[in-house]
Amino acid sequence: MLPVLRDLAARAEAALDPGWFDYVETGAGEEVALREAAAAWREHRLRPRVLRAAGEPSTAVELLGTALDTPVGVAATGYHRVLAADGEVATAAGARDAGALLVVSTRATSPLAEVAAAAGPWWLQVYLTRGRAVIEGLVAEVVELGASALVLTGDTPLLGTRARTGRSARDVPHAWQLANLGRHLPAGADPWHAVAQDPAASLDDIGRLAEISGLPVLVKGVLRADDARACVDAGAAGLVVSNHGGRQLDRAVATAHALPEVAQAVRGEVPVLVDGGLRSGLDALVALALGADAVMLGRPVLWGLAADGAAGVRTVLDAVTADLREALALLGAASVAHVARDDVVVPRR
Template identity: 50%
Template sequence: MDLNALEGRARSALDQAAYDFIAGGADDERTLADNVAAWQRLRLRPHVLRDVSAVSCQTTVLGTPVSMPVLVGPTAFHRLTHPEGECATARAAAAAGTVMTVSTMATISLEEVAAAAAGAPRWFQIYVFTDRGLSAGLVERAVTAGYEALVLTVDVVVAGNRRRDERNGFALPEGLRPANVDLGPVVPDPYRVPGSGGSELASFVAGSFDPAVTLDDIAWLSELSGLPVLIKGVLRGDDAQRCIEAGAAGIIVSNHGGRQLDTAIATAEALPEVVASAGPDVEVYVDGGIRRGTDIVKALALGARGVLIGRPVMWGLATGGSQGVQDVLDGFRAELALALALCGCPSVADLTLDLVKHGL
């Protein structure tokens, strides 16, 4: 699977502003690049003379069986890349036998996305809005539509400085809006340098996201929904422990794809500390820079239950719709199976910390 070539084809298929919105990161994009590089810096120490005649990628996530530990992460505005948007992605995830995490900022309603892949496992990603009633309403809709978990994103209390979007004056094309929330009027972003421009999304974050979100909101969402709540955007062990004590059912190690705080630690480097802090009874997931089956092996060996994929899914959607996304997911599964065999591990449960060597 050549994801670099796939991204190139997606870039040709999209207009520059749409491509940059998906591909770009914050400021100088150091974290964006380091997310990929950090996995590459890790080296594998494979076992030999083990029976790998039958290799399985199957596992469970929050008790739900899946075909592989590769989940579709929450990404906004799928119809920016394909007219069938999140519905196409949902069908692909279902066909691949894995979980799709639907973004609050989806361009198709959470109910329609659920109906597009009825019976498939799905999680719903949510923010805490200044208007708590808006958050509560989304949660209630997600519960009614059969979503099985909530993913609370906690690293976007303010919008990162996404320079590509500023240069492009990024705004959604006419007729394309978030289906679950109203972007509302443009609100000045207090963190923007005067005269630096901005984007429609940054203005929405400034006017709608609650910068006063705290640990108390974990219990609030858990009680409101009755669903497990995973916290996405954690890079420190002490923060992970505080979230768990506050009621989190799982942790997603993430720096928002390098789109928020530039020079933040790469997720591959943050993962071991978070896993150690979370302990054996809390599932930890990771996203950011996963581009190969060997990256997945490294993540699981370091203690992750699974990985979430963002940009590669969008490139598949842009170039081939639902089938394009399924091809990406199937490609990850094939590469994971190969890497397991070459590491002498017949299943993902056989991946252990001693398979990974840190540094060169």
Template identity: 40%
Template sequence: MSSEPVNVNDFKELARLALPKMYYDFYSGGAEDEHTLRENIQAFYRITIRPRVLVDVSKVDMSTTILGHHISAPILVAPTAAHKLAFHEGELATARAAAAVKTIMVLSYSSTCSIEEVASSCNSVRFFQLYIFKRRDISALLVQRAERCGYKAIILTVDTPRLGRREADIKNKMIAPPVKSLEGLISIDVKSDQGSKLETYANEMLDASLSWEDIGWLRSITTLPILIKGVLTHEDATKAVEAGVDGIIVSNHGARQLDFAPATVSVLEEVVHAVKGKIPVLLDGGVRRGTDVFKALALGAQAVLIGRPVIYGLAAKGEEGVRTVMEMLKNELETSMALSGCPSIKDITRSHVRTHYDNLPSML
């Protein structure tokens, strides 16, 4: 590129130039025909903003709290795997960048730095993402280590009874990256002559029998709040409340699991209505602009999580790149709030956006 990036999307091209094709495809790709991957972004385009004018926005306050933790803006770092494939310092650089912009990082279980290494990298609030393994003792040990290291919540990913069909990884014969926190616990030396070794590893290790009853098991081994990540329907949102979880992340796994699952923002309001304010609802998937953050908040999300853009920033410019990506989104959100007449997060309401569904009654 001939100039410095001016928005988050510019970092994607920088990352493509910086990374080996196998790694770029691993980060950027989705499942099968990648319909949901495109829709995660396109769905935001179909939501328009209804700005209010003549409101005093000389000061705009983007700060908010998530599970009682104060952050500078409702933009968190999503759990994404294997940051050392993007940059040699890996999750340590990402953690420092998140701390610098005063937000929460969710550390992936498949981090290439250990739970302990990330915890000691800087002083900040962090959550830990968990998968349930066939060997429950390993999942329990990861939870105990996260709790001991000061992580403040467990994010249980529930949409992966098996890995989605990621065809770029199959073509590239993607090798499972080393998972630092699992060293000495599970071997990732899987035998596979065809396709993605990452898929073979996941399908051999992850517990496809995971069910709602297992929320109680997880609750029994930790005092930390539990959020479940991967809810896309009002039925499952209702079950989540009944199961006693502390929050929901509306997510389709970055469109890497079930192709033709709905775009996350298109079902956000359905989930918000189902929980009736009893627990917080967050969203990830497709957020590329501050206006996207604004739209998600207007539809009832307490915050959004950013995945691929963080990786693109990391690949392009390391810690500085991650920090720049997060600051770009914060700056765009601040502008969106000012131009929409919202001096604080609590001023963003459902009346500030119009969706495709709002137009349906007038068409009948």
């Protein structure tokens, strides 16, 4: 892990009520998937090239038509107002200042109009709610507000049982939980039933979301080649290889191990993003070499947010991007597009 991230994590821990720090840190079950995530990136070894005029590499990328200064983006995470007063508005400003992609959660606690006003390029992460009118209303709203894609989280038919139970969603003030979803509740609906995860979400929902929004729909949580194909065949415009930061199915395969088969299954047809345990530019470089088009950070962004608001979010994204730029140069890659599958190996033990 980059030292600056470690420092921000320590400052976040000092700033937050211990229960809320645990809410950020926790994994599911025995936290096997959580523990393995970061280690799996570090198993890989790089194969640098010499004399490639790569001393000032570019980290710029384009994703689904959006130009970004860095392939390092902000993963969707919920409830930012419990971590910092300005909540998702601060996160949006930090990502914008870093030239990074922002994915805003369905469980955002700041009003989305304010988040959109502070944001650079941003996408909405979608949880399918039992009351479909609620999420479909939110999707219609973000289309108007300028979101340029949807990320449908596919790994959460229900919420996994978390290991650390100090604080959780149920402790988030109700007004914040309904800050955005509340506007779209049908008259007379039980709000807590209507906003809960829909256990019956299916592949058919990809096409439905694309149809009602007119936006590209990525699917988040894909960990296997056959699923990657099934999602793309059902209309997905991109994939996010993720095990939800080890918070859903414990012992789910590490994303560093799942990424190659997913990337291979779609072979450049759609962009592949990845998250889970990425804590440095070297981790990001390994991910790019294994077939990712971009990487997303969950907890590190929350450490930055809790420690230092928008500036802390920017610090995290800038630090990982600077580390990636140095690693690209030393690998002999003049840009992200120059990184190739054979730049990385897993040494035999």
